[in-house]
Amino acid sequence: MESKKYILSEKDLPKQWYNIAADLPAAGIEMPPVLHPGTGQPIGPDDLAPLFPMALIMQEVSTERYIDIPEPVLDVYRMWRPTPLIRARRWEKALDTPAHIYFKYEGVSPSGSHKPNTAVAQAFYNAQEGVRRLTTETGAGQWGSALAFACSVFGIDLKVYMVKVSYQQKPYRRILMETYGAQVVPSPSPDTEAGRRILAKDPDSPGSLGIAISEAVEDAATHDDTRYSLGSVLNHVLMHQTIIGLEAQKQFELAGEEPDILIGAIGGGSNFAGFTFPFIRDKIREGKQYRIIAVEPTAAPTLTKGLYAYDFGDTAQMTPLIKMYTLGHTFMPPPIHAGGLRYHGMAAQVCALYDKGLIEAQAVHQNAIFEAAVHFARHEGIVPAPESAHAVRVAMEQALIAKERGEKVVIAFNLSGHGHFDLAAYDAYLRGELEDYEYPEEQIKEALRHLPQV
Numbered sequence: 001m002e003s004k005k006y007i008l009s010e011k012d013l014p015k016q017w018y019n020i021a022a023d024l025p026a027a028g029i030e031m032p033p034v035l036h037p038g039t040g041q042p043i044g045p046d047d048l049a050p051l052f053p054m055a056l057i058m059q060e061v062s063t064e065r066y067i068d069i070p071e072p073v074l075d076v077y078r079m080w081r082p083t084p085l086i087r088a089r090r091w092e093k094a095l096d097t098p099a100h101i102y103f104k105y106e107g108v109s110p111s112g113s114h115k116p117n118t119a120v121a122q123a124f125y126n127a128q129e130g131v132r133r134l135t136t137e138t139g140a141g142q143w144g145s146a147l148a149f150a151c152s153v154f155g156i157d158l159k160v161y162m163v164k165v166s167y168q169q170k171p172y173r174r175i176l177m178e179t180y181g182a183q184v185v186p187s188p189s190p191d192t193e194a195g196r197r198i199l200a201k202d203p204d205s206p207g208s209l210g211i212a213i214s215e216a217v218e219d220a221a222t223h224d225d226t227r228y229s230l231g232s233v234l235n236h237v238l239m240h241q242t243i244i245g246l247e248a249q250k251q252f253e254l255a256g257e258e259p260d261i262l263i264g265a266i267g268g269g270s271n272f273a274g275f276t277f278p279f280i281r282d283k284i285r286e287g288k289q290y291r292i293i294a295v296e297p298t299a300a301p302t303l304t305k306g307l308y309a310y311d312f313g314d315t316a317q318m319t320p321l322i323k324m325y326t327l328g329h330t331f332m333p334p335p336i337h338a339g340g341l342r343y344h345g346m347a348a349q350v351c352a353l354y355d356k357g358l359i360e361a362q363a364v365h366q367n368a369i370f371e372a373a374v375h376f377a378r379h380e381g382i383v384p385a386p387e388s389a390h391a392v393r394v395a396m397e398q399a400l401i402a403k404e405r406g407e408k409v410v411i412a413f414n415l416s417g418h419g420h421f422d423l424a425a426y427d428a429y430l431r432g433e434l435e436d437y438e439y440p441e442e443q444i445k446e447a448l449r450h451l452p453q454v
Contacts, residue, residue: 007082008251013077013081055129085252086102088387117243121137148178152181164207191219208331211314215318240274244274263394264414281358296351298437311328324345328451331444366395383426
């Protein structure tokens with residue numbers, strides 16, 4: 001039995017992004033204010049102007065339900081969007097489950113993941129305001145690759161601070177970024193004061209997203225011609241990604257089904273939010289009874305083990321204070337291969353939804369996610385990125401639960417990127433050399449001691 005693709009035509013490409021901020025009040029959610037790192041007072045648009053173009057700042061604080069996608073952005077989107085929704089019939093058969101399993105496949109983008117959905121938009125808005133240079137961080141390299149591609153489209157220079165352990169694990173991601181024209185350095189680097197401080201304490205530091213963010217923000221703040229670009233966490237980033245879920249809703253109409261369970265991997269929150277927020281809209285406004293599961297690594301269990309408190313988004317305490325589930329900005333996650341999920345914090349909107357009980361969270365081990373990814377690849381032919389493999393794992397678990405109960409449920413997950421540049425991780429798994437990292441409780445307790453007093 002062949003797997004079935006549900007493909008929209010170009011005319012069905014969504015022309016607007018969905019902004020969940022418009023519907024959070026109906027769910028009884030009032031978002032806590034974002035605070036200035038120096039004064040502790042709520043920040044305004046002018047406070048963010050040194051880092052972001054005003055168009056993105058206004059999207060960040062907008063409460064409009066839908067935001068028009070500019071035509072130049074749509075024109076680039078059309079290179080790969082709409083992306084397919086695929087029913088994994090071969091995998092269903094291999095699992096011998098009555099469940100119907102669907103996945104939205106974002107790996108067809110030029111850089112191989114969902115990240116260009118916001119990278120293209122951010123590069124466009126920066127170019128529109130005359131910005132000629134951007135800085136950013138990247139964990140696994142998916143975000144850096146996407147922004148490098150987007151900057152090449154709009155003629156912007158880019159410097160990427162890549163978490164050192166990923167820089168070492170994933171050389172082909174670095175090469176891809178450099179092919180698109182970006183400058184890539186391992187973080188912590190000697191290029192910034194934040195990087196030099198870390199290296200002075202620990203010359204062999206593997207780096208973290210928090211450190212890389214500090215370096216990229218410092219670089220942007222100290223160069224008048226430069227702005228900063230972030231690939232997850234912020235409201236406008238999550239909003240740009242909702243094109244995934246908006247397309248998926250149309251595709252489920254073509255399939256004649258509706259999902260019961262929606263699953264996404266979660267690090268900072270962007271691919272999970274992009275896939276699920278349009279469905280959460282219907283959960284809030286129409287009373288839909290979707291189960292929505294966020295999946296994170298046991299090595300960086302932000303939602304499942306973190307504290308809901310104000311914290312910095314970066315290690316050097318340069319970013320605004322956001323109320324979020326956090327493991328502490330000084331926490332150094334173990335060097336798992338899902339580099340995009342090695343983050344101490346989480347998007348504020350995702351955290352508010354979790355705190356309110358509108359979504360669930362589950363943490364899984366590294367070997368378990370590769371076991372599921374290999375099983376999936378051998379039946380569906382697609383090798384998932386390690387980040388996406390977290391969603392694959394829980395989709396498999398839910399399908400097997402359905403088998404045990406004899407229930408027909410419809411399971412949908414976001415396969416947010418391919419793993420073609422992650423084969424070293426697969427090699428380690430296949431050789432039995434992949435390490436599982438337990439929940440680092442003592443390290444997290446220590447990091448939480450350093451939370452800002454707000």
